Amino acid sequence: MQGVGFRPYVYNLARRHGLAGFVLNSPRGVFIEVEGAAKTVEAFVTALPSEAPPLVRIAEIRRTAIPVLGDSAFSIHESDAAGSAFALVPPDICVCDACVADTRDPANRRYDYPFTNCTNCGPRYSIILDVPYDRTMTTMAEFAMCEDCLREYRDPENRRFHAQPNACPVCGPRLILVEPGQPAHEPQTSHAILQRVGDILRDGGIVAWKGLGGYQLACDARQPAAVEELRRRKHRSEKPFAIMVADAEVAESLCFVSPEEHAALFSRERPIVLLRRRPDADLAEAVSPGNPATGVMLPCTPMHDLLFRILRERWDADPALIMTSGNISEEPIVIDNAEAEQRLAGIADAFVHHNRRIHTRVDDSVIRIVSGQAMPIRRARGYAPQPVWLGRGESEVLACGAQQKNTLCLTRAGFAIPSQHLGDLENFETLTFFEETLERMSRLFHVTPTAVAYDLHPGYLSTQFALRLPNLRRIGVQHHHAHIASCMAEHQLDGRVIGVAWDGTGFGTDSTIWGGEFLAADYIAFDRYARLRPVLLAGGDSGVREPWRVARSYLLDTFGSIPSDPRWAAMAAPDRLRVVDTMLQRRVNTIPTSSAGRLFDAVASLIGLRHTVSFEGQAAIMLEAAASSYSAVSATPYDFTFTGSGPIDVDLRPMIRQIVADVDASQLQPRIAARFHSTLVAVIAAVCGHMRDELQLSRVCLSGGCFQNAILLEGSIKTLRADGFDVFSHREVPANDGGISLGQAAIACEQLRNEVRNQI
Numbered sequence: 001m002q003g004v005g006f007r008p009y010v011y012n013l014a015r016r017h018g019l020a021g022f023v024l025n026s027p028r029g030v031f032i033e034v035e036g037a038a039k040t041v042e043a044f045v046t047a048l049p050s051e052a053p054p055l056v057r058i059a060e061i062r063r064t065a066i067p068v069l070g071d072s073a074f075s076i077h078e079s080d081a082a083g084s085a086f087a088l089v090p091p092d093i094c095v096c097d098a099c100v101a102d103t104r105d106p107a108n109r110r111y112d113y114p115f116t117n118c119t120n121c122g123p124r125y126s127i128i129l130d131v132p133y134d135r136t137m138t139t140m141a142e143f144a145m146c147e148d149c150l151r152e153y154r155d156p157e158n159r160r161f162h163a164q165p166n167a168c169p170v171c172g173p174r175l176i177l178v179e180p181g182q183p184a185h186e187p188q189t190s191h192a193i194l195q196r197v198g199d200i201l202r203d204g205g206i207v208a209w210k211g212l213g214g215y216q217l218a219c220d221a222r223q224p225a226a227v228e229e230l231r232r233r234k235h236r237s238e239k240p241f242a243i244m245v246a247d248a249e250v251a252e253s254l255c256f257v258s259p260e261e262h263a264a265l266f267s268r269e270r271p272i273v274l275l276r277r278r279p280d281a282d283l284a285e286a287v288s289p290g291n292p293a294t295g296v297m298l299p300c301t302p303m304h305d306l307l308f309r310i311l312r313e314r315w316d317a318d319p320a321l322i323m324t325s326g327n328i329s330e331e332p333i334v335i336d337n338a339e340a341e342q343r344l345a346g347i348a349d350a351f352v353h354h355n356r357r358i359h360t361r362v363d364d365s366v367i368r369i370v371s372g373q374a375m376p377i378r379r380a381r382g383y384a385p386q387p388v389w390l391g392r393g394e395s396e397v398l399a400c401g402a403q404q405k406n407t408l409c410l411t412r413a414g415f416a417i418p419s420q421h422l423g424d425l426e427n428f429e430t431l432t433f434f435e436e437t438l439e440r441m442s443r444l445f446h447v448t449p450t451a452v453a454y455d456l457h458p459g460y461l462s463t464q465f466a467l468r469l470p471n472l473r474r475i476g477v478q479h480h481h482a483h484i485a486s487c488m489a490e491h492q493l494d495g496r497v498i499g500v501a502w503d504g505t506g507f508g509t510d511s512t513i514w515g516g517e518f519l520a521a522d523y524i525a526f527d528r529y530a531r532l533r534p535v536l537l538a539g540g541d542s543g544v545r546e547p548w549r550v551a552r553s554y555l556l557d558t559f560g561s562i563p564s565d566p567r568w569a570a571m572a573a574p575d576r577l578r579v580v581d582t583m584l585q586r587r588v589n590t591i592p593t594s595s596a597g598r599l600f601d602a603v604a605s606l607i608g609l610r611h612t613v614s615f616e617g618q619a620a621i622m623l624e625a626a627a628s629s630y631s632a633v634s635a636t637p638y639d640f641t642f643t644g645s646g647p648i649d650v651d652l653r654p655m656i657r658q659i660v661a662d663v664d665a666s667q668l669q670p671r672i673a674a675r676f677h678s679t680l681v682a683v684i685a686a687v688c689g690h691m692r693d694e695l696q697l698s699r700v701c702l703s704g705g706c707f708q709n710a711i712l713l714e715g716s717i718k719t720l721r722a723d724g725f726d727v728f729s730h731r732e733v734p735a736n737d738g739g740i741s742l743g744q745a746a747i748a749c750e751q752l753r754n755e756v757r758n759q760i
């Protein structure tokens with residue numbers, strides 16, 4: 001790992017132990033040579049991992065004895081660029097407390113300086129052009145250090161010793177304010193620029209500013225008109241916006257914050273943390289309409305910190321700002337000054353640029369705390385490109401991921417390196433971002449793939465991309481098998497496990513849509529032991545935006561015809577209902593699906609919570625919210641049965657009947673939603689029980705987007721553990737399709753390893 005202050009740490013540790021030798025950043029990792037008494041060398045090696053600075057991650061220590069050279073001093077050697085290069089690249093890290101203190105101290109030469117950093121903090125992945133990680137290989141190469149900065153950079157005792165992005169107001173990057181339609185500003189101090197930004201925000205304006213990994217759009221989250229205007233301009237109707245606040249006190253005034261959530265807010269990755277909003281929170285309704293959670297993050301750079309300081313001096317209320325990705329709807333986040341002014345022209349009233357180039361776009365990360373543990377939802381800034389240790393051979397593999405929430409993954413030397421979140425591969429811009437990331441990561445990690453792993457869905461752009469690559473061994477991986485393998489890879493599980501893969505959509509080996517799967521799986525193969533009983537999905541993809549379609553399908557499947565109650569007539573316009581009913585009855589333009597995601601949609605529509613949605617998963621989020629507002633400790637599950645074999649069908653028609661009866665009896669939505677969640681947990685427990693009895697498996701991996709639902713995840717974990725299962729869920733990569741590429745990579749590596757083994 002480079003750029004995390006490891007060499008100065010080793011230097012100081014060796015000197016403290018009175019050892020001679022040197023430390024060197026080599027492309028294969030850090031190389032340390034020490035010379036001294038055997039006992040002292042032993043103490044040094046023991047201390048090496050245990051006292052390491054916060055950003056250091058030591059994957060492995062290998063030792064070799066060499067002849068005594070008679071060195072008397074310890075030194076840091078320049079980087080050695082020779083050899084077959086492979087070094088891990090650190091992620092971008094939020095500003096550290098010491099640097100914040102520097103920028104807040106009027107006597108410090110970095111007072112108010114937005115680009116302050118040190119070996120413990122600041123940009124890394126977003127500014128690195130190539131390895132070995134040195135200033136010349138970053139976008140900071142354009143700035144020559146002044147004498148003061150150079151002195152710090154060369155002083156092993158200094159916090160900025162070998163801090164590659166080291167900078168100060170004299171020699172480093174600076175802010176540039178542009179207000180379209182206004183005369184060009186003279187160069188201004190950061191303070192003056194951010195004061196002006198504060199005024200624009202206070203007057204309800206929208207500001208685009210260049211953050212760590214890309215542009216962010218900001219407006220005052222307490223002004224309804226400003227937030228609604230941002231939604232209108234960004235073409236984003238209901239998907240929640242994240243907010244940024246100055247500190248934990250403000251976060252707690254708006255949301256409930258547990259100790260684990262508090263720690264996550266302050267973690268050096270500085271992700272957006274999904275928190276439950278207080279009913280009386282002083283935030284515009286349009287921040288996260290109809291959603292009890294709000295994504296909150298704290299300032300992650302000195303620039304954000306400085307802005308909040310200025311706002312606090314000048315505003316009456318503590319500022320809460322929308323802080324959302326600078327892009328148009330689902331396109332990649334914008335990183336370039338000119339690109340920002342062009343693409344965000346219709347959105348932002350002002351632009352805060354700076355002249356440090358962002359080389360790699362990295363969006364803000366999103367996590368949720370479930371059962372006291374961080375669960376990634378979007379893995380990007382602060383986390384990428386941290387590797388996952390696979391320990392599965394030396395194969396170099398490219399895994400292309402899925403279509404939604406795409407990430408790619410490369411493997412090398414036993415590591416899997418998942419990319420940052422790239423987005424939905426639905427437009428040209430995101431596909432370009434995918435190709436750009438592949439090219440850059442291949443260079444950075446010196447990976448030359450010999451095999452490519454891809455999803456079986458022929459319509460995915462990632463699959464089509466994989467199949468266009470020449471001369472590579474092709475390994476197609478079933479979507480839900482990849483989900484389970486990603487969870488196994490995180491926990492380094494070998495052998496066969498019970499895999500519960502529940503999500504919205506995945507292409508099955510029988511060319512139907514899967515998504516409520518119980519697999520007996522290892523890395524090589526899987527058996528589809530059980531599934532949710534398939535229903536017909538009418539009209540393909542539009543089914544995702546219109547939960548009422550799948551609700552009608554469940555009604556038809558359960559009752560043989562759609563009941564004539566006026567309630568069911570109100571789900572959509574009469575002519576559309578007729579068209580969909582006819583499609584379902586005649587099985588025209590329909591496809592069978594076992595999707596658990598669609599089951600959530602159906603139930604949300606059946607109980608009148610939501611008939612159409614503006615983003616995938618919205619109905620499920622609302623169902624979870626309704627269930628969590630149910631006050632009773634536990635809700636009685638509805639009934640279900642099992643039918644068929646190979647695979648077994650989980651037949652939920654009894655539950656649908658009971659839900660309809662509950663709706664007829666005017667039962668409240670929260671109670672029905674809570675009982676629905678209890679039913680799903682009971683289904684999972686029952687099927688896993690059967691699988692244990694029949695297959696002698698007792699480890700369960702829970703994966704797929706449905707397990708972002710805290711009630712489902714916590715309920716399943718608790719029930720299964722109480723029944724003696726070992727249960728694994730996601731901590732490193734998302735349970736949703738963002739985690740697929742890791743699973744594909746693990747499967748491909750194991751298959752290649754297996755082939756070699758069979759040849760021997």
Ligand SMILES: [Zn+2]
Pocket residue numbers: 095096097098099100116117118119120121122
């Ligand atoms: Zn720092």
Ligand SMILES: [Zn+2]
Pocket residue numbers: 145146147148149150167168169170171172
């Ligand atoms: Zn300087």
